[in-house]
């Protein structure tokens with residue numbers, strides 16, 4: 579999907595919400611366990627109930643890989659369902675891949691060609707030749723980890739080397755790579771105080787922002803310095819939305835949680 583389509587979808591829905599599909603069989607309503615594919619059955623109901631409020635969905639592949647072949651099948655059914663029924667939705671495989679060039683090419687083929695995702699998350703640690711194979715896919719996006727939402731982000735990402743924090747080097751260096759227009763970055767909502775600095779380096783790039791909801795990040799704090807004239811943000815919430823209830827009404831409960839965030843987003847967009 580082209581970024582221009584994503585921006586017009588954001589404008590149409592007054593939403594920059596990304597819903598994380600992190601399906602844990604211990605947390606989904608128990609009646610779904612009788613279904614042939616409980617993971618897909620759960621995702622389908624969540625997607626059908628929330629698609630008018632969200633512009634993106636982000637299955638974290640760990641939650642599918644953990645269930646082996648059945649999990650991978652459910653991931654495939656979920657992305658096919660989104661692409662067939664809601665082609666306007668931006669899809670993110672949160673897989674955090676990256677390896678030597680020929681291996682990265684295979685990861686890119688798996689997520690972009692075989693599964694048909696619009697984007698995949700990638701770790702920058704192995705450098706340019708590990709990321710460029712992802713960037714070479716036209717109309718696909720590579721979302722590189724910059725400053726993550728977890729506590730461990732302080733172990734390396736904010737450490738200064740040769741006068742610069744590592745996350746700043748990741749942002750600055752990657753803007754010079756081939757096809758860098760296909761890059762987006764992950765910045766945690768729990769790191770709101772860093773957004774002003776980040777926007778100095780990548781003023782218009784899209785940022786995928788996890789950490790609102792279960793991790794306690796604040797949407798309004800992120801938007802203070804993170805939002806751009808084209809919005810430039812995809813705010814993710816996973817557990818805070820999809821596990822709003824474990825009853826049979828779980829999808830409506832998820833919709834209510836998504837609506838709370840969407841209304842907050844609408845007010846922020848109107849104030850721009």
Ligand SMILES: O=c1ccn([C@@H]2O[C@H](COP(=O)(O)O)[C@@H](O)[C@H]2O)c(=O)[nH]1
Pocket residue numbers: 598600638672725726727728764765766788789790791792793814815816817818
């Ligand atoms: O810095 C990061 C990068 C990725 N994530 C992922 O996003 C979701 C967040 O889930 P919540 O339930 O809304 O906390 C999850 O898939 C993480 O692996 C992140 O949290 N932080």
